Amino acid sequence: MNTKITAAVLTAATATVALSGCGLKEGLTEKANGHVKTVGYATGAEGKRNEDARLPEWVPDGATSVTEVIRTTGSERLLRFTGGTLPAVCVPGAAATQPATLAAQWWPQGQESRTDKVCGEWHVLVQGADVYAFKPETLVSKRS
Numbered sequence: 001m002n003t004k005i006t007a008a009v010l011t012a013a014t015a016t017v018a019l020s021g022c023g024l025k026e027g028l029t030e031k032a033n034g035h036v037k038t039v040g041y042a043t044g045a046e047g048k049r050n051e052d053a054r055l056p057e058w059v060p061d062g063a064t065s066v067t068e069v070i071r072t073t074g075s076e077r078l079l080r081f082t083g084g085t086l087p088a089v090c091v092p093g094a095a096a097t098q099p100a101t102l103a104a105q106w107w108p109q110g111q112e113s114r115t116d117k118v119c120g121e122w123h124v125l126v127q128g129a130d131v132y133a134f135k136p137e138t139l140v141s142k143r144s
Helices: 002-020 044-049
Strands: 025-031 034-043 064-071 077-082 090-092 117-119 122-127 130-135
Touching: 034 044, 044 064
Parallel strands: none
Antiparallel strands: 025 034, 034 064, 064 077, 077 130, 090 117, 117 122, 122 130
């Protein structure tokens, strides 16, 4: 019995160390609507270097307090960062029409419907120094 408990503790400790990464805040949780991964970076440049959850190129390298929620079983994402100037690829555009199914404490409910810029596949809203971005799900479920 003690061997099983020891093995479970060692497995949990190994998983904790593996998920902590080199200064990267990261977690993986199971949600009813799919797998969700949350990542955080000190700067946009740091986030672009992460091979597993690379930030979009339009995020300014100088952006700070970068947080992203990623659907690992699809393409939907929520993103928030502070500061930095959006590049020319970000143009005025229509708000997202597809509602977000992801959630985060820092994402105001319905924020995607208030976006007023488009950066590639992302719908973006700048509020003061904060930038909120939503990438809608583009994968179609094959389930009947």
